[in-house]
Amino acid sequence: MNHYTKNTKAFGTTAAENPLERLDIQRRAVLDNDVEIEILFCGICHSDLLSAKNEWYGTTYPIVPGHEIVGKVSKIGANVTKFKVGDLAGVGCMVDSCRTCDHCHDDLEQYCENGNTMTFNSTDKHLGGQTYGGYSERIVVDEHFVLQIPENLDLAATAPLLCAGITTYSPLRHWKVGPGQKVGVVGIGGLGHMAVKIAKAMGAEVLVLTTSVAKTEDAKRLGADEVVLSTNPEQMKKHAGSLHFILDAVSAPHDINSYLSLLKVDGTLVLVGAPMEPLPIVSFNLIMGRKSFAGSLIGGIAETQEMLDFCGKHNITADIELITIDQINDAYERLLKGDVRYRFVIDIASLKK
Numbered sequence: 001m002n003h004y005t006k007n008t009k010a011f012g013t014t015a016a017e018n019p020l021e022r023l024d025i026q027r028r029a030v031l032d033n034d035v036e037i038e039i040l041f042c043g044i045c046h047s048d049l050l051s052a053k054n055e056w057y058g059t060t061y062p063i064v065p066g067h068e069i070v071g072k073v074s075k076i077g078a079n080v081t082k083f084k085v086g087d088l089a090g091v092g093c094m095v096d097s098c099r100t101c102d103h104c105h106d107d108l109e110q111y112c113e114n115g116n117t118m119t120f121n122s123t124d125k126h127l128g129g130q131t132y133g134g135y136s137e138r139i140v141v142d143e144h145f146v147l148q149i150p151e152n153l154d155l156a157a158t159a160p161l162l163c164a165g166i167t168t169y170s171p172l173r174h175w176k177v178g179p180g181q182k183v184g185v186v187g188i189g190g191l192g193h194m195a196v197k198i199a200k201a202m203g204a205e206v207l208v209l210t211t212s213v214a215k216t217e218d219a220k221r222l223g224a225d226e227v228v229l230s231t232n233p234e235q236m237k238k239h240a241g242s243l244h245f246i247l248d249a250v251s252a253p254h255d256i257n258s259y260l261s262l263l264k265v266d267g268t269l270v271l272v273g274a275p276m277e278p279l280p281i282v283s284f285n286l287i288m289g290r291k292s293f294a295g296s297l298i299g300g301i302a303e304t305q306e307m308l309d310f311c312g313k314h315n316i317t318a319d320i321e322l323i324t325i326d327q328i329n330d331a332y333e334r335l336l337k338g339d340v341r342y343r344f345v346i347d348i349a350s351l352k353k
Contacts, residue, residue, distance in 0.1 A: 004026050008025050008026065008027045009352065010064045010136035010137070012063050012064035027132075030140055031077050032078045033079050035077070035146045036074050036140045037069070037091065037146070038138050040349070041070050041322075041347060042066040042069050044343070045067060045068060046251065048066060051063060060130050064132035066134030067119040067133055068163045068164070069159065070155055070156075073085050073087045082143055082146070083148075088155070090161075090308070091119060091141050092119070092163060093162070093163055094118060096117035097112040097114075109145075110297050117131060135346065136351070137352060150311065152312055159345050160320065161311055164191050167191055167297075169194075169307040169310070171270040177202050177245055180203075182243050184207045184259070186230070186254075187209075187249040188210055188218070189249060190342050191272055192208075192249040194318060195249060196208060196219065197223055198310075198316065206226075207224065210229065230258060236262070241261075243262045245269075246270070247270055248273055257285050268293075319343065320344070321340060321343070325347075325351040328346065
């Protein structure tokens, strides 16, 4: 069988020091269990930039980033039952896993013991080489890893839910955040602003912890009940020992101990940001209160669908800035400076033109 679909337009780079540019990539023909999606919008995640620039030292070039993908089904394989041509569909961070290990059987494909296949820069078992992401015209993915998109949501603003949404929903859900709980969110960026919206919709009282006074008004617009300036000792002391749960979305080095002091007995702080440097922990900040310091990585496919349905029910989407394909390199520069509110999304129609 010919597994190739040639001349798919894409945007990517051939080296860490090069800007992103127009590339032609190959997509496989639709196999029996596959769904082909005509991509309409793709969000820009900070990990796209880090991968393109080889900041994580594992990039194989050429690379086409993008794992916050929404579009319309353009073709289906003979065995596909969940989708029909014309349906809205999405693809997140994964496009395959072993499906045989304990974690896969438990719908935790993100922790696949044999290594899942990421949407880009992963080994492509069909074509060889690397998988290519959503900065492209189309993508072909096994039905199991394709998500159904609620029709009531703005499609462009839904794209970031496929990464930023599930990355924050999963720990909030796992640690059973809900009514009667006081939840802290550290860092109001692409991840943090989604955490505020989702935690509020779950019924929690939401406290935003920020180093920026300028973010106070916007944090309240997003749904925060209170905003605390983490550089103000008096404001921090006021909330000491009062939080059930803290979601930390900061990827830069920061003082984790000041946030641990805000937790109640048996409280949990979960890291979803990814600082490159180790974070020193004062042991007594955990011991005195039986507190937990944890981490979380996206979510499995079933939980991602659950998140999308939850967001559809509560009318939750990301706050985005829509850009054209030729603005990607400028968007990357702005992303490095933190100059985005709160997620860039690419209009893929501009690539097709």
